[in-house]
Amino acid sequence: MGAPAYREIIRFGPSYSNRWGARISNIFWHTQEGDSTAEELARFCNNPNNGASYHNLIRDGIVVAIVDTDFASWSVLSANPISINYCFAGSYASWSREQWMHRAHDIRIAVWLSLEDCRKYGIAATIIADPYRRGDGIADHNYVTRVLGIGSHTDVGPHFPWDFAKQVLAEYLHGDPAPPGVPNAIDEMAKHAPWLGAKLGSEQSCPDGRGKFAEFEHGYVYWTPQTGARPIPTHLFETYAELGWEAGPLGYPVAFHTVLLEGDVQAFEGGVLYRKYGQPGFYVxxxxxxxxxxxxxxxxxxxxxxxxxxxxxxxxxxxxxxxxxxxxxxxxxxxxxxxxxxxxxxxxxx
The missing domain is CATH 3.10.450 (Nuclear Transport Factor 2; Chain: A,)
Structure with missing residues (x-):
C-alpha cells in the first residue's frame, strides 16, 4: 500500500534543541487547541519566544515540517530528547469521534509518517492507546502525563479514534507489498500534481541505482525508497540539472516545492534550493x-x-x-x- 496523498512544506525554524545522544523511543501526537492552518501554526512555532514547536504539523492534507527529526522539538518538556512530535493543526482534545473522523485522512497521514520515522529510528511500530502500557511506540501527550509523569496535558483526548489509527497502521504494515521498484509511484504522484502536465516517455533508472525519474511537460518526478516520489518544477529543475542532478550536492528531493511571492523553493537531501523568478537558483x-x-x-x-x-x-x-x-x-x-x-x-x- 502506497503513501497517502499529502503536500509537504519544509519550514525549518529555530525552535529546537540538541538530543545530546538520547535514543528516540516514542512518537507523540498532539492537538493544537486552536483553529490554525498548518502554515499559520508553523509561523507561531517558528518564533522561539513562544517556546513551543513540533516536528510535523498536519491539517487538510498539508504537512509542514518545522523541526528536523534529528533534533528535539519543544513539545513534551523533559521527554523532548527521546521523542518525535506531531500536531494536528486546528484540533481540540474535546472533539468527539465524529469530529475526529472528519480528519480521517490527516490521521492516515500521521500514521504513515510515524511508521516512516519508526523505521528510520528503530522505534517499535505499534500504537500505545489508553489503557496505556509503558514502552516504545506511537502514543499521545496524555501518555506523557499519565505514564511518564511529565506535565499535565491530556490531548489527543478521550474520543480520538485509536481503533481507526490501528487499522490504518495494520494496512501499511501487513497490506499487499508494493512491487520492487514501485514502478507506479511516479504516476501516482503525478495524479496529485496536475501542474506537471503530460508524461514524456517512461520511468528511467538513475545511474546510482538508487532511484528512478520521469520527465513531464512542466517538470520531473524523482523517486527513491527512502524519499518517495517528489515532483520538481522546471523552474527549479534547471538549476538542479546545473548542479549535477541527484549525483550533485543536493541529492534527491525530500519535499514538495513551495511557491513564494518572488520565486520557488524546494528541500533536497543536501540542502534547500531557492530560485527567484528571472534569476539563477542557489541552495543553502x-x-x-x-x-x-x-x-x-x-x-x-x-x-x-x-x-x-x-x-x-x-x-x-x-x-x-x-x-x-x-x-x-x-x-x-x-x-x-x-x-x-x-x-x-x-x-x-x-
Missing amino acids: TGMIGDRWARMGYEESSFGWPTSNELHRPDGSVEQHFEHGRIIWSPDGVTGLITLDGPDRIVPDRL
Missing part, C-alpha cells in the same frame, strides 16, 4: 543555512541567496545574499549586511 545548507533560517529566510534583511557556498583560502566558507553575506569559520558563523560604508555585523537570533 549547513550552518550558514541554519543562520539564514533563524534570521527569517528570504524575508530577512539578507534577502535571497545570490551564490552557493564559496570556500575561501583560509578554510572559511562564505555565501552571498542580496543584501549581505554569511560567513562560517571554526570560530562561528557571522552575518554581514552590506551598507554604503563598512559591512555591519548582524546579531544572531538564538
